[in-house]
Amino acid sequence: MQRALPLLAASLLMLAAATAPVAQGYNITKILAEHPEFSTFNHYLTVTHLAAEINRRLTITVLVVGNSGMADLLARHLSLLTLRNVLSLHILTDYYGAKKLHQLTGGSTLASSVFQSSGHAPGTTGYINITDHRAGKVTFSAEDGGGAPPVDFVKSVKEMPYNISVLQVSTILSSPEAEAPVAAPAPVNLTELMSKKGCKAFADLLLARPDILQTFQDNLESGLTVFCPVDAAVKAFAPKYKDLTADGKASLLLYHGVPVYYSPQLLKSNNGVVNTLATDGSNKNFNYTVQNDGTDVTLETHVVTATITSTLIDQDPDAVYAVDKVLEPRELFKVAEVVDAPAPAPAGSNKSKHASPLAPSGPDEAPADQATSANSAFRTTAVGRWLAPTAAALAASFLVV
Ligand SMILES: *[C@@H]1O[C@H](CO)[C@@H](O)[C@H](O)[C@H]1NC(C)=O
Ligand SMILES: *[C@@H]1O[C@H](CO)[C@@H](O)[C@H](O)[C@H]1NC(C)=O
Ligand SMILES: *[C@@H]1O[C@H](CO)[C@@H](O)[C@H](O)[C@H]1NC(C)=O
Ligand SMILES: *[C@@H]1O[C@H](CO)[C@@H](O)[C@H](O)[C@H]1NC(C)=O
Ligand SMILES: *[C@@H]1O[C@H](CO)[C@@H](O)[C@H](O)[C@H]1NC(C)=O
Ligand SMILES: *[C@@H]1O[C@H](CO)[C@@H](O)[C@H](O)[C@H]1NC(C)=O
Numbered sequence: 001m002q003r004a005l006p007l008l009a010a011s012l013l014m015l016a017a018a019t020a021p022v023a024q025g026y027n028i029t030k031i032l033a034e035h036p037e038f039s040t041f042n043h044y045l046t047v048t049h050l051a052a053e054i055n056r057r058l059t060i061t062v063l064v065v066g067n068s069g070m071a072d073l074l075a076r077h078l079s080l081l082t083l084r085n086v087l088s089l090h091i092l093t094d095y096y097g098a099k100k101l102h103q104l105t106g107g108s109t110l111a112s113s114v115f116q117s118s119g120h121a122p123g124t125t126g127y128i129n130i131t132d133h134r135a136g137k138v139t140f141s142a143e144d145g146g147g148a149p150p151v152d153f154v155k156s157v158k159e160m161p162y163n164i165s166v167l168q169v170s171t172i173l174s175s176p177e178a179e180a181p182v183a184a185p186a187p188v189n190l191t192e193l194m195s196k197k198g199c200k201a202f203a204d205l206l207l208a209r210p211d212i213l214q215t216f217q218d219n220l221e222s223g224l225t226v227f228c229p230v231d232a233a234v235k236a237f238a239p240k241y242k243d244l245t246a247d248g249k250a251s252l253l254l255y256h257g258v259p260v261y262y263s264p265q266l267l268k269s270n271n272g273v274v275n276t277l278a279t280d281g282s283n284k285n286f287n288y289t290v291q292n293d294g295t296d297v298t299l300e301t302h303v304v305t306a307t308i309t310s311t312l313i314d315q316d317p318d319a320v321y322a323v324d325k326v327l328e329p330r331e332l333f334k335v336a337e338v339v340d341a342p343a344p345a346p347a348g349s350n351k352s353k354h355a356s357p358l359a360p361s362g363p364d365e366a367p368a369d370q371a372t373s374a375n376s377a378f379r380t381t382a383v384g385r386w387l388a389p390t391a392a393a394l395a396a397s398f399l400v401v
Contacts, residue, residue: 026164028054028062035157038168040070041087048084053114054091054164061092061111061165063140064157069171081182088115089142089178090169092128097165098156101138104130110143115178125177140169148174188318190216194228197312198322201234205241205253212253215277223261223317227299229326230309237326240333248332254278255286255329261317262290267297267308278329286329302335303328 029051032042041064045051054060065073073086091114108131116126125144132138139150154168191213194203206213216224229237244252254277262274271291278286289300297308306325313320 026055026160027051028164028166031158031164031166032064037066038064038157040067040074041065044070044083044087048080048087050084050087050091050114053088057093059093059095059162059164061094061096061167063090063092063167063169063173065090065169065172073172076179078179079182079184081184082179085115085118085120085178085180085182086172086175088118089113089126089128089173089175091115093117095162095165096130096167097159097161098153098167101130101153101167102132102136104132107132115175120182121177125175128173140173142173142175142178144177145174146176185315188220188313188315188320190220190226190320193312193320194226198230198310199228199234199312201231202228202256205234205249209250209253212250215254216257219257219259219277220318223259225258225260225262225318226320227256227258227306227308227323227327228312228320229256229306230322230324233306233323233325240328241326244332251278251286251329252326252332255327261319263316263319264311264314264321267321268292268294285331288327288329299323299327301327302330303333 029042029046032038032045042051045054054062073083078086092111093114093116094111096111108129110127110129113126113128115121118126123144125142127143129141129143129150130138131141131150138153140153141148141150151173152170154170157166157168159165191203191207194200194206206216216226234241241249241252257277258274259277260274267290269292271289273287273289275284275287280286288302291298291300299306299308304325304327306323306327308321309324310322311319312322
């Protein structure tokens with residue numbers, strides 16, 4: 001399991017964040033917690049994020065195996081990604097209570113599993129053949145089982161018709177396709193990705209600041225969301241950027257990264273303040289408000305409101321979105337209310353429309369100490385004050401490549 005350890009740690013980290021209640025009214029983790037003989041299966045449902053996937057569904061059947069059956073599976077040292085595929089074969093996307101198992105039309109049926117709909121299953125793999133034998137015995141086998149003997153239905157563990165059914169089976173279902181090694185997704189090359197997808201100018205700004213780029217890269221493993229301004233936006237912003245001090249530039253670039261993974265689903269279903277890579281933990285500065293109207297997602301800095309225009313990549317735990325404006329923090333630029341004030345500032349006044357980067361950020365805010373902000377940004381940890389992401393949303397975006 002050595003190779004799987006970083007992933008395991010990442011999964012656990014993300015699960016710690018997944019605190020939102022479940023809408024469907026059942027929680028597979030809780031159901032199985034009442035049955036210690038399935039504790040290993042239960043544990044692996046959690047670390048593979050499949051528990052959330054189960055809770056998200058409306059009609060589901062889970063085929064569980066006892067701890068000794070799981071021990072056999074774990075002894076094969078599959079990676080966590082492969083383990084997820086194997087276990088997802090045991091989650092049927094329809095409701096099968098014990099009674100229904102004995103009333104199958106024609107004595108057998110093909111049930112689709114979560115593995116079948118995962119995108120990892122080629123052809124007809126991921127379908128489970130349920131057969132009700134004459135003697136009253138019911139068996140399950142994977143369509144691509146490769147001749148492996150079917151596994152037996154043992155007993156019903158929990159039935160909540162027609163929401164969730166938990167059935168014990170004798171051993172793990174065998175499927176060469178599900179057990180095939182899964183390549184871990186290649187690490188994201190941020191600048192290359194941005195350059196290819198409309199954010200080349202922003203990528204170039206990052207490439208010119210290897211120290212800042214490194215901060216972005218350091219967060220790739222634990223979770224990162226980047227909002228990259230499209231080329232036209234960066235071009236229009238160039239004069240203002242040029243006027244920033246080196247520390248101001250650092251803060252501005254870091255302001256476009258959030259040290260938490262936000263999937264498109266999460267952004268579209270939650271509003272709130274996010275901290276950024278530029279945020280100084282003690283000052284809680286360099287933040288912005290994410291707002292959505294169900295379709296469009298905007299980022300409001302108090303200086304500008306940018307809209308997300310596309311998703312460059314959504315590969316848990318990283319996402320990169322294009323935005324139509326450079327995000328201007330109020331720590332570096334005057335807030336919109338001042339800039340848009342109807343009375344023009346007198347000539348020669350310091351309140352020129354092109355705010356000096358060192359100007360106070362707003363009427364009631366003290367000037368930011370740029371040097372402090374920029375330097376401390378390197379130690380920024382994941383401080384997602386905003387959002388308790390729903391387990392379901394996390395699961396939904398898990399391993400989408
Ligand atoms: C499900 O139940 C477990 C165990 O009781 C609990 O720790 C977990 O927070 C619950 N999950 C959700 C999403 O409510
Ligand atoms: C399920 O498997 C049995 C035994 O191999 C076979 O006879 C039956 O036709 C299969 N059922 C379906 C629906 O494919
Ligand atoms: C199934 O879910 C529905 C809607 O979520 C709920 O009203 C019903 O009580 C649930 N059934 C059981 C047996 O828990
Ligand atoms: C990422 O892409 C850039 C080009 O944008 C390239 O210079 C760099 O070497 C790549 N980094 C890695 C780690 O492959
Ligand atoms: C956001 O940043 C401002 C300073 O720009 C700070 O006053 C405010 O408390 C921060 N909000 C949150 C929720 O951290
Ligand atoms: C502009 O700022 C400078 C330095 O802060 C100050 O000395 C000067 O009085 C200001 N001018 C105006 C017109 O406010």
